[in-house]
Amino acid sequence: MPKLDLDTIPQTNRTGYPSPFDEPVQGRWYRRLAPASGLTAFGVSHVVLRPGAWSAQRHWHEGEDEFLVMISGEAVLVDDDGDHVLGPGDCAAFPMGDRNGHHLQNRSDKDCVFVVVGAGDNLGGDYPDIDMRFTADDRYVHNDGSDYDTQRAR
Amino acid sequence: MPKLDLDTIPQTNRTGYPSPFDEPVQGRWYRRLAPASGLTAFGVSHVVLRPGAWSAQRHWHEGEDEFLVMISGEAVLVDDDGDHVLGPGDCAAFPMGDRNGHHLQNRSDKDCVFVVVGAGDNLGGDYPDIDMRFTADDRYVHNDGSDYDTQRAR
Numbered sequence: 001m002p003k004l005d006l007d008t009i010p011q012t013n014r015t016g017y018p019s020p021f022d023e024p025v026q027g028r029w030y031r032r033l034a035p036a037s038g039l040t041a042f043g044v045s046h047v048v049l050r051p052g053a054w055s056a057q058r059h060w061h062e063g064e065d066e067f068l069v070m071i072s073g074e075a076v077l078v079d080d081d082g083d084h085v086l087g088p089g090d091c092a093a094f095p096m097g098d099r100n101g102h103h104l105q106n107r108s109d110k111d112c113v114f115v116v117v118g119a120g121d122n123l124g125g126d127y128p129d130i131d132m133r134f135t136a137d138d139r140y141v142h143n144d145g146s147d148y149d150t151q152r153a154r
Numbered sequence: 155m156p157k158l159d160l161d162t163i164p165q166t167n168r169t170g171y172p173s174p175f176d177e178p179v180q181g182r183w184y185r186r187l188a189p190a191s192g193l194t195a196f197g198v199s200h201v202v203l204r205p206g207a208w209s210a211q212r213h214w215h216e217g218e219d220e221f222l223v224m225i226s227g228e229a230v231l232v233d234d235d236g237d238h239v240l241g242p243g244d245c246a247a248f249p250m251g252d253r254n255g256h257h258l259q260n261r262s263d264k265d266c267v268f269v270v271v272g273a274g275d276n277l278g279g280d281y282p283d284i285d286m287r288f289t290a291d292d293r294y295v296h297n298d299g300s301d302y303d304t305q306r307a308r
Contacts, residue, residue, distance in 0.1 A: 002246045002256055003231055003238040033221070037247030041219040041273035042196050046245065065195040067187070069223060069269045071243045077157055084157040088242070089225045089267065091200065092156045093191030102156055113243065115223045117271050119195035 002037075006046060009036045016153040017057065018140060021130060027053030027106075033115075042119035049075060049112050055104035057130060063123030066094040066116060068104075073112025075104040086114075096120050101128040156191075160200060163190045170307040171211065172294060175284060181207030181260075187269075196273035203229060203266050209258035211284060217277030220248040220270060222258075227266025229258040240268075250274050255282040 009031045015022050027050030034043050049055060058078060070086045077084040077092055079102040086092065086104070094102055106112050124135045131143050140148040163185045169176050181204030188197050203209060212232060224240045231238040231246055233256040240246065240258070248256055260266050278289045285297050294302040 001235070002233055002248055002254065003240065004245045004247060006245065033245060033247065037221075038249035038252070039219045039221060039247050041250065042221070042271065044221050044245075044247075044271075065193045067191075067193060067196070067198055067271070069225065071223065071225070079156055081155070086157065091158045091160065091187060091198075091269065093158060093187065093193050093198075094156055095192035096195065098192070100156065115245065115269075117196065117198075117221070119273055 004033060004037055006031060009033065009046075011048075014153045016140070016150045018132075018148040018150045021057055021127075021132065024052075024054040025056060027051070028055060042117055045116050045118075047114050047116060049073075049104065049106040049114075051106055051109050051111070053106050055114075055116075057127045057132070058101040058103040059125055059127045059134075060094065060099050060101050061096055061118075061120070061123075061125040063096050064118050064120035064125075065096050066118045068092050068114050068116040071113040071115060073106070073110050074108050075106050075112045075114065077102060077104055099126070099128075101126070158187060158191055160185060163187065163200075165202075168307045170294070170304045172286075172302040172304045175211055175281075175286060178208040179210065181205070182209060196271055199270050199272075201268050201270060203227075203258065203260035203268075205260055205263050205265070207260050209268075209270075211281045211286070212255040212257040213279055213281045213288075214248065214253050214255045215250055215272075215274070215277075215279040217250050218272050218274035218279075219250050220272045222246050222268050222270040225267040225269060227260070227264050228262050229260050229266045229268065231256060231258055253280070253282075255280070
């Protein structure tokens with residue numbers, strides 16, 4: 001059935017971030033739409049950010065493109081150039097290898113909803129604001145290369 | 155700049171469909187967001203359908219996944235199972251090789267807006283309602299394999 005019944009697709013706030021980096025994403029509730037619908041060429045997540053929640057730690061990907069479109073509510077896209085308010089219909093694109101770390105923050109008092117698409121190869125990437133990077137084999141490491149004790153949730 | 159300024163991205167209603175199949179898509183105004191933003195792992199189109207317009211002739215792709223999310227207004231997704239109304243936030247997925255032809259029709263009296271993502275390999279596909287198929291080398295052909303005199307617009 002091409003039209004998706006979102007209510008039937010499991011929603012989770014799971015994260016593999018080690019403490020305390022997991023705290024800002026506790027209010028990020030997402031559904032993986034590609035496995036639920038038979039898509040294999042790219043990933044799609046439907047994400048609800050509760051008030052105060054972040055989409056992720058600010059990050060960039062070495063080998064994966066990301067694209068997002070806001071559906072409802074308002075979020076603030078934070079990148080190297082500062083804050084950019086996103087409302088319904090606004091789009092943002094994050095090309096692979098562009099080291100401009102980005103994430104969304106819901107600073108409003110209402111939920112916001114967006115869809116984000118990703119594809120490419122996991123070649124790792126960085127969280128420029130914190131002592132953490134992610135690797136091509138889904139480990140979190142300190143900037144000195146030593147491991148954290150958690151694995152990425154995919 | 156990750157946040158896209160849609161107004162600066164060229165919009166077109168170009169189509170390669172031969173006459174008379176081009177008529178229902180004259181009111182389809184789209185922007186190609188991937189080349190405008192540096193994405194290469196998938197394609198993204200931002201589409202405005204004027205009242206009465208179709209997104210395409212009803213079709214399916216042999217080797218490309220498609221995903222769409224409605225932003226504003228209302229459209230009717232037509233597939234082998236009939237009509238499915240899509241409103242803001244509704245999502246639909248069309249896995250490669252699934253021969254359930256699909257398109258959107260704007261039967262309302264207002265514009266509707268959606269974003270559609272596609273990726274995979276162009277292996278051709280079919281328009282089940284009309285005497286036309288598309289080929290892996292971007293030709294339109296009759297069901298008997300003979301060429302139309304137009305090329306696909308990509």
